[in-house]
Amino acid sequence: MMATSDSGDIREGFLCPICMKDLQTVQQLQNHFEEAHNTEADKQVFQHLKGLFGRAKSKLLRHGRDQDGVRVDRGMAASRSDSSNQVAVLSTAYYVGGVDPTMWEPQDFGTSRSHMDSFKKIRDARIDFYVIEMNKLLIRLEKLIAFDRTNPDPVKKKEFEIGLVPWAPDDAVPYCPTCGEKFNLSRRRHHCRLCGGIMCNRCSQFLTPDFTAKLVNKAGNLPVQTIRGEEKGHRRQGSAGTRAMESLRSLVGEVVGEEPREDGTRTCQDCMAVMGRRERQIQEKTTKPIIVQLYEKLRMLMDKVEAMCPEYIKMAESLNAGETSYNLEHANNVRSQLMRCYEAIDTIGKKIATMGASGAEQQLSPQAIRLQQGIRKHCTLFIQDNVFGLPSLPSEDQLRKLQEQRRLEIEQRLALERQAALEAEERRRSEEQRKRSSPEKDRKGAAAATVDTTNRDRTESIGKGWTPAVDSSSVATTETDPMLQQMDIIRSFVDQARAAGRLDEVEMLEANLRELQQEYWRQHRRQAYQE
Amino acid sequence: MNVVLAVKQYVAKMIEDSGPGMKVLLMDKDTTSIVSMVYAQSEILQKEVYLFERLDSQGREIMKHLKCICFLRPTKENVEFLSQELKNPRYGIYYIYFSNVISKSDVKILAENDEQEVVREVQEFYGDYIAVNPHLFSFNLSGCSQVTSLPFYPHQGINWTSQALARSCQGLTALLLALKKCPMIRFQNSSEMAKRLAENVRQVISKEAGLFDFRKPDVPPLLLILDRRDDPVTPLLNQWTYQAMVHELLGIHNNRIDLSSVPGISRDLREVVLSAEHDEFYASNMFLNFGEIGSNIKELMEDFQKKTKSQQKVESIADMKAFVENYPQFKKMSGTVAKHVTVVGELSRLVGAHKLLEVSEVEQELACKSDHSNHLQSVKKLFQDEQVSELDLVRLVLLYALRYERHPNNEVHWMMDALGRRGVSDRYKKLVSAIVEYGGSKRRGTDLFGTDNTNPISFTKKLLKGLKGVENVYTQHTSLLQDVLDQLIKGKLKDGSYPYLGTSTLRDRPQDIIVFTIGGVTYEESLAIHNMNRTTPGVRIVLGGTTVHNTKSFLEEVWQATQGLRFQYTNAQASPQHRWT
Structure with a gap:
């Protein structure tokens, strides 16, 4: 007798874990399992059970090992009890438990310690001095130039300059602090316009207008073009360049007695x-060497490619499968864009690699050459x-064929389903007839019939009038997952198609089935991961 | 606990933190080895690091468009160089990483020299060791000990050189930090050196308590410090697993093998790299024995033959070499395998040319059994053979001298004479006495040869070995290290011989173990640890040494350690056996 699993009583023996049937031997149980339960849902149950047993087994084994302090040695434990633990580990075969060092679980990032805070503190204290000094000088320089524009009178200019930074008194400095020569009539004292210090003419430096403009420009955040414009000779009223030129002229006028060796402040x-x-x-901030410009372009292209690639691969796969999404x-556009990017990357790479190799520029240092080659290799x-790894796209003809093929496949599948439904209907009818002719059939049949009718009711409402010609009980157990249902359905089609001798269809259906199975397992694995 | 991964993560983080842009990696001599062990150049190139420079190299060009990642050991010299570099920066921005603890005063010196504010980062990343395999590290220190004679100290003894002690202590503490382990420490009681190192490590741990403040696991990790002098036998044996054999016969230095002395070698194979990180074939074969590798290569070739429908036979290793030369496609398809064919080919040539199988058998017998008359006969027989190399004869004599050091009728003097007759250099002859001074019975803390029948453990071990028979005469030797760890894992390692530093002891069985051998480890021991890791559930072991030895480098170590001692076997003619110690 068949006992229902929810009856609650405990049964012993070689029970099938799914249908609870009692098989007499292990052999029979195994056969039964292979025959009756080879669907996915069953396999899952089976694997689950297997995992359970495996865990229990390893636990038991470990327990045993702990008890007598001896390794479980499959080969030798039986004949010799290794109560001494000196037996080499090498000779005992590999057993469950140990892990290859390369497989050790992911580890945290190692310890680290930053010194940046104390470093900054010390550096800032020192740097502040330089920064303040520099800013002071820059502000003075700016004021000097600004004054020039509004007042070209040399006397007033000198007054302004003295007012800006107090000049060191002449009699306090009898010797030039830089060269150590004594000041006299022919070696006159000159003042630094920025700090007010004294030096002789020979030791003086001059900030050229170009130079000044560049410095002040940056400080005032004026566009860089003005410098270039000035260099080309364009004179724009009120531009920094003009100001600088004027300051130069006034300076020239100011220097008396000695010829200025250079123009400027x-x-x-x-x-x-x-x-x-x-x-x-x-x-450093404003100019970029060519290699940097090229490299930035290269990087940009690489980032673009990396962003586009996954999208393209998705498209190509879908198209190659004959889908129309x-x-x-x-x-094709995306592909050619990608290809263009690759070409560009390649050309830029080559350009960087050969930069300066042929040109008349100065000899490249070995480091520069290695840098360029490194980029090229990258x-x-x-x-x-x-x-x-980039998949190719089908041509238009191929695509049409692929889409046609897919359409046919779908149609065929539909047709098959329809036909199978009809056949099943027929079979069911004949069975009912048989049942009617033998009313003493057991209750189990009746139960199955009720399931059958519910199935039919549900499916008939679709209007096609088909019932799945599958083992109703197995459908009932797996009803929860639509994918499993689909698989079962296809499986039954396969059987029917095989019975009908349509080998090509069998093949196609089986391919479908395989796909479905793979997808099913993939999903399950992912679920397991997430859990 | 993966020592390779720890360094890799450090390097990857450095590169990542510097953001996008062209980069240069500025290193010193040591950090160059450290990085090159875990990353291939092409791998780093793809992270935008295009230049590798040495901090001490002169005439580096100014390239302000590069970001500079400095990975340096915090030595005085490096701080000096780096200060110069910062004063006149050659690169745009600097990211500075030190491989160990750097002093506050050094940070100050650097900060004061950074006048142009080019430094963006100053950090300590504790990748201060050479990661050989996931479970094996080294400091590449050869000759870590020397004879020291202290005033008022009763006798001369072998002890640390101060640099080696400092470096080992730094390296070990860095390793602990990289793996985030704050261990209990045990050391070999018979070794003064082990004790000193253990104390130094503990000092650093308590000084840098802030760094070692990790989440405490249920079972604290264990650091076990051993001394090579307890087991001078293992580094003297010929090896038969791939990695160990290559090191023994060809020598591995930072994963590189010099093949330039191989007859008829092609130019591109003069130096090859064997790295388990980047060479799949090597990774899966490094722990297999010689025969298995041969057949694995053969399989690969036959696969290829099936594809190309070639009929050429590949039975012997010579056939394989010819095959690789004839089929350039094969070389291309499996570039690494072609390299291994060359290496294996050379190994097999050496095995044949020097009768290594015969030699190895006698070595193993000497290492594992006590049978004086038979052993003497075998050694004498090998002395007759012209093909046996000098080094192999020397190692046989050394093993004999160690095994029968106390044997009343030992014929070490005869052997010294025989070595002389073979034209073996004086230095090698002196090593016979040197090794007895270095690792003779007086120096050892454990019963290495199992001669003491009153010791129940070694007695049963011997008995079992006799019962079991040996599976492979060439690999019957098991190292002392393996026995020690076996006992340690079972919680049976004696506190007397291997005491804890400090008062607390481990109540449970250890789980995470770091073993460090002063005077170097061998690849035989590395293999044993690898297998223990794979076969012992819940236990992870990492092995390290001042260096990874083969016989040659070990003999060099012994030589340096014993310079200045007077030897027992000074001259073959000197009959009275005096010992001066």
């Missing part, structure tokens, strides 16, 4: 050094990694 060597550093800073023309690796 007179400064001492220290102030000049500070200004020079400022200039270098600006230079993407437009071929659009995909490009090559990048292209290798990406292009070769």
Whole structure:
């Protein structure tokens, strides 16, 4: 007798875990399982059970090992009890538990400690001095120039300059602090316009108008073009360039007795050094070597490719499967865009690699050459990694064929389903007839019939008049997952198609089934992961 | 606990933190090795690091458009160089990472030199060791000990060189920080060196308590410090697993193998890299024995043959070499395998040319059994053979001298004579006495050869070995390290011989174990640890040493450690056996 699983009583023996049937031997149970329960849902139950047993088994084994302090050695434990634990681990075969060092669980990022705070504190204290000094000088320079524009009178200008920074008194400095020579009639004292210090003419430095303009420009955040415009000779009224030129002329007028060796604002060597550093800073900020410009372009292209690639692959896969969700023309566009990017990456890479190699520029340092080659290699690796994995697109004809094929497939499947439904209907009818002719059939049949009718009721409402010709009980158990249902249905179609001798259809259906199975397991795995 | 991964993560983080843009990696001699062990150049290139420079190299060009990542050991020298660099910066922005604890005063010096504000980051990333395999690390320190004679100290003894002690202590503490372990420490009681290192490590841990403040696991990790002098036998044996064999016969230095002395070598194979991180074939074969590798390569070739429908036979290793040369496509398809064919080919040539199988058998017998007359006979027989190399004869004599050090009728003097007759250099002859001074019975804390029958453990071990028979005569030796760890895992390691530093002891069985051997480890031991990791549930072991030895480098270590001692076997003719210690 069949016992229903919800009857609550405990049964012993070789029970099938799914249908609770008692099989007499292990062999029979196994056979039964293979025959009756090879659907996905069953397999899952089976694997679950297996996992349970496996865990229990390993637990038991470990327990045993702990008890007598001896490794479970499959080969030898039986004949010799290794109560001494000196047996080499090497000789005991690999058993459950240990882990290969490469497989050790992911580990945290190691300890680290930052010194940036204390570093900054110390640095800032020192840097402040320089920064304040530089800013002071820059402000004075700016004022000097601004004054020039409004008042070209040399006397007033001198007054202004003295007012801006107190000039050191002449009698306090008998010798030039830079070269150590004594001042006299022929070696006259000159004042630095920025700090007011004294030096001789020979030791004076001059901030050229160009230079001044550049410095002040940056400080005043004026566009860089004005400098270039001035260099080209364009004179715009009120531009920084003009101002600088005027200041130069007034300065020339101011210097009396000695010929100025250079044009510009007179400064001492220290102030000049500070200004020079400022200039270098600006230079670094505003100018980019060609290699940097090229490299930035390269990076941009690489980022673009990396963003586009996944999208394109999705499109290509869909199109190659004959689906119609993407437009071929659009995909082709994307593809050619991608290809153009790759080409551009390749050309830029080559350009960087050969930069300066042929030109008349100065000899490249070995570091520069290695840098360029490194970038080139990166490009090559990048292209290798990406292009070769890129799927191709079908041509228009191919696409049409693919879509046609897919349409046919779908139609065929529908037709098959319809036919199968009809056949099933027929079979059911004949069975009913048989049942009617033998009314003493057991209750189980009746129960099945009720399930059957509910099935029919549900499906008939669709209007096609088909019932799934599958084992009703198994459908009932797996009803929860639409995917499993679909699989069962297809499986029954396969049987029917095989019975009808339509081998090509069998093949096609089986392919469908496989796809479904894969998808099903993938989903389950993902679920397991998430859990 | 993966020591390779720990360094990799550090390096990756450095590169990541500097953001996009062209980068240069500025390193010193040591950090260059550290980084090159875990990252291939092409791998780093793809992270936009295009230049690798040494901090101490002169005439580096100014390239302000590069970001500079500095990874340096915090030595005085490096701080000096780096200060110069910051004063006149060659690169745009600097990200500075030190591989160990740097002093406040050094940070101050650097900060004061950063007048142009080019430094964006100053950090300590504790990747201060050479990561060889996920479970194996080294400091590449050869000759870590020397003879020290202290005033008022009764006798001379072998002890740390001060640099080696400092470096080992720094390296070990860095490793602990990288793996985030604050361990209990045990050390080998018979070794003064082990004790000193243990104390130094503990000092650092308590000094930098803030750094070592990790979440406490149920079972605290354990650091076990051992001394090579307890087991001078293992580094003297020929090896038969791939990695160990390559190191023994060809030498591995930072994953590189010099093949330039191989007859008829092609130019692009003069130096090859064997890295388990980047070479799949090597990763899956490094722990297999010689025969298995041969057949694995053969399989790969036959696969290829099936594809190309070639009929050429590949039975022997010589066939394989010819095959690789004839089929450039094969080289391309499996570039790494072609490299291994060359390496395996050379190994097999050396095995044949020097009769290593015969030699190895006698070595193993000497290491594992006590049978004086038979052993003497076998060694004498090998002395007759012209093909046996000098080094192999020396190692046989050394093993014999260690095994039969106390044997009344030992014939070490005869063997010294015989070595002389073979034209073996004086230095090698002196090593016979040196090794007895270095790791003779007086120096050892454990019963290495199991000669003491009153010791129940070694007695049963011997008995079992006799009962079981041996599966493979060439690999019957098991290292002392393996036995020690076996006992440690079972909680049976004696507190007397391996005491804890401090008062607290481990009540449970240890789970995470870091073993460090002063005087170097061997790949045989590394393999044993690898297997223990794979076979012991819940236990993770990491092995390290001052260096990874083969016989040659070990003999060098012994030589340096014993310079200045007077030897027992000074001359073959000197009959009276005096010992001066």
